[in-house]
Amino acid sequence: MTDLTAAGASRPVDATRDHYMVLTRRKRMYGGILIVIFIVLMASGFRLADARNAGGFWDGIHMFFDFPSEVVAEAWEKRANLPELFWQFVPSLIETLNIAAVSTLLGALVAMVVSLLSTRGLARFPRLIPVFRRMMDGMRAIPEIVIALILIFLLGGGPVPAMIAIAFHTGGALGKLFSEVAENADLKPVEGLRSVGATWFQQMYLGVLPQVAPNWLSYGLMRFEINIRASAILGFVGSGGIGYDLKIAMQWGTGRYDEVVAIFLLLFATIVIVDQTSSHYRNRLVRGH
Amino acid sequence: MTATDTGTDGLSATRAEVGRLFARKRMMAFGLPALVLAYLVYVFFAFDIPGLAGRAKLDNAVILVSDFVSYKTHVSRDNRDGRITYAIEGENKGTYPEGMIPGFVTETGESVLIDLGEGHRVAYAGTAATYDHPDFGPIVLDLVDGRVALDTGGQAVPDWINASNTRVTITTDRGRMSMTRNRTETFVYSYGWELFFFTLDSPFHGKSFGELAGLALSGERIDPARSNFASMVGDFWNNAMWRHKDVVWAIFETILMAFLGTMGAALVALPLAFLAAANFTPVRSLRFATRRVFDFVRGVDGLIWTIILSRAFGPGPLTGSLAILITDSGSFGKLFSEALENVDEKQVEGLKSTGANSVQRARFGVLPQLVPVLLSQVLYFLESNTRSATVIGAIVGGGIGLMLTQAIITQKDWEEVTYYIVLIVVMVMLMDTVSGWLRGRLIKGKA
Structure with missing residues (x-):
């Protein structure tokens, strides 16, 4: 210049x-x-x-509002039933939430271990890092519905197939995010712990976990939001929870639209409440206060 | 951190504070895992996991695994007219044409000899059938006055033979034979995926790779109208058993759903995001309304949109794309408006000082800052929507998701299920790689 x-x-x-x-x-x-x-x-x-x-x-475009208006009209006629229907579907809603929560927890536990094992500088077996990485890729790539449908064939209906399927996918998806966080962790505490003879588990638990916990928790909460939706969809396709009730009510068609509306409203309210709460806590976790 | 007094008062206060902090941390360190454990125990019983063992169907697992790696050929004799048919998996489209028999069968006049391997043999002669077991000896079945007669040569009937007057079934680890009044049937198991490349009616069936290569390169034309290579591709493409053509179309449909849905959502959300961003829309009520629209669209959830849309548009890829489009425009709207609020004002002010109007300010001051964020989000969504499109396809009836659910519902075509799963995983990983590569190119390459 x-x-x-x-x-x-x-x-x-x-x-x-x-x-x-x-x-x-x-x-x-x-x-x-x-x-x-x-x-x-x-x-x-x-x-x-x-x-x-x-x-x-x-x-189809002019029929777009036909079905919703038909459903709402029928539900409006039977609006007196709604409070009772809400109570009737609360157990299924809890089941859906439980599926999401357990699969997030189990998936996060798997992700914690696998992500630490596949992070450079922290891994217990550095040579196996590519193996664990590919494992996470594979777990992420298999859609939940595939595992869920096969497990329904093997284990019968109910919440367990959906739970395992979502947990499997969550393990891979969270593992990748967790490992990205762990890569930025400060290695000094780990070295300090190693110098006093701490085992690998102790190094991770006392040296790394406190550093990454806020970000991990925040990703976990985000995953919980996603998993509620996934668990409702899997219920609709085949097993357990409020999605299954929705499918039954839909198959019945006219005459049970009040149930459909009750389920829609419950699901909508749950998703909005969980989204708002979790985004509030996520902001607090990541920004500090 | 805090200014400490030199006096002992301040020191002890600090020490007490530190002690409380430690106590709280210790509580968290043990309390949180305990809470998680308690919750898992609750769910263990709420989901009835102890009863799971009773409900699990282990024989289904056996069927699944054996079907993954092997297939069976049905050799059946119609006992009313004496006709013998060979059909793979007993399916119509897997039936051997007249004059063609599987390699493990020898036909001599009226009688048929089936070699099951390891010394197990089955012979049909007229209505009679003999199962020759190497350890047990010959077992003879015949039809006497319309009933099935079983002759084990004087030995007690072992538990792998299930016998009644109307039906006898012999099940060994090499195969299975059954006889009723109407039909004598033997299942022969072979390894591999049957007819994956060519069906039985194709002239290329049963040829080795070398023979095929020879035919394709220099052999005489089997079908005078087409070259051998073209007929091979045609026969493979139109394979009735594996439906390669439909599978490729289904995968394409799934990717199409993800692509149209994601891109459409981004196009819809971008202008709306300006309305929801505080630094672009000073009118508070408008901002509030736009944000609530985003929340509503996201909250209603893909499942419900999918149901409503498939009522209006019927099954197919368009319905799936629209479902993804509507759901994701909510998410994109939220993400984009957050990105817009974080835009650096200096560049916009610089443009303003040169007299740029608001469209120009948006185009040259805001978009260049926004594009990297926007593109990386869109590509992330494209990748995850490929997976969602599989599930949505199963609900709306389109793409590979539909084929997969159909194959699983029949509960017998597990080799096809495996095939689809492999294809889905390859598809998702490919999209993952492509979107990662594009992200790298578009974002890092430009900066």
Whole structure:
């Protein structure tokens, strides 16, 4: 730079400016091409999806509010039933919440161990780090529904298949996040503990855990929010909890729409309350106070 | 940290404070695990885990594992007209065409000899059938006056033979034979996934890889209209047993759902996020309303949107995309508006000083700061939505999720289930890699 200005001539400046303009133009062209490709992909994708759908988009769009209004109308007629129905579905709601909570806990326990084992500088067996990493990738990649459906075949219905399926996935997903946090942990406490002869477990429990606990807890809470949704969906596809009740009520169709509305409202309220509470606590955990 | 007095009063107070702090930490260190343990014990009984052992179906596990690695061929004789058919898994599309028999069978006139391996043999001769067990000796079954007669050569009937007047079933570790009045049937187990590449009606069935390569490169045309390589690809693609064509389409549909849903949601959420960000929308009530809309859309949850949408649009990938689109526009709206509130004001002020209007300020002052955050979030969601699209597909009826649930519900095509699972895992890992690579390119490469 100093050389250029020292030369003082206008020609190098012109050349620089031309070069800059060429670069800018090229950048704009690339950007434009990318946007065109993106628009073409989106448009053709929607047309293709529309063509392969049983009912077309334009035929369906005016029916979008038909079903909700039908459901709400029937529920409004029977609104006197709602309080009683709420009580009726509270046990299933608790089951759904339990599935989410236990699978988050178990998944987090697995994730704690595996993430520490796969973090450079902390791992008990440094040579096995790639093995544990691939293991987490695999656990994350298998969708919950796959494990849940197979376990339903083996173990019968109920909450356990969903719990195991979600816990498995949670282990992989949290493991990755946990390990990213643990990578930034200060190694000095660990070295100090090692110098006085602490075992690996003691080093982790006393040296690393206090440092990473706030972030880990915050990720765990976020996962709990996600897992409530997952546990409701898995219930709908096959086992336990309020999702299953919803499926039964939906299959019955007209006549039980008051139940559908009761379940919708319970689920909605739960998700909103848990989201708000957990985001409040997450902010406190990560920002300190 | 706090200014301590030189006096002993301050020191002891500090010491007491430290003591309390330690006591609290100790409480946390032991209390929290104890709480978790107590909760797990409660759930242990709430989920009836002790009763699980009784409900678990171990024989299902055996079926599952054996079906993963092997398949069975049904050799059945219709006892009314004497016709013999060979069918893989007993399915219509796996039936051997006329004049073609499996390798373990020898046909001589009326009689059929089936070699089950390790000295186990089954022979059909007329209505009679003999199971030759190497340790037990021959077991002869025949139809007498419409009933099944069992002759074990004078020995007691062992527990692996299940016999009544109307049906006799012999089950050994090499295979299984049963006879009723209408039908004599033998199941022969073989390792592998049957007919994965070519079905029985294809001329390429049963050929080794070398033979196939030879045919593809230089052999005479089997079908004069097409080259051998083209017919091979065609036969594989249209395989009726494994439906490779449908599977590829289903995977494509799943990725399409994830892509359209995620990108659509980002496009919808971006303008709305400006309305919800405090530094762009001074009107408080408007901000509040937009935020509540985001909360509502997120709170209703994908499951409920999926149900409502599939009522309106019917099953298919469009319904799935729209479900992802609606749910995620809530999440994106929240994330984007938070990112917008963290935007550095200096660049916007600089643009303002040059007389840029609000659209220009947004385009050149805000977007460049926002793009990295936005792109990385979108790519994260794209990856996780590939997984969600599998589940949503199972509910709305589209993509690989539907094929997977259908295969699991039949409870016998476990090799197909394995195949789909492998494909799903590969698909998700691929999306993971691609999105990670793109994140690296777009965000780090540009900065």
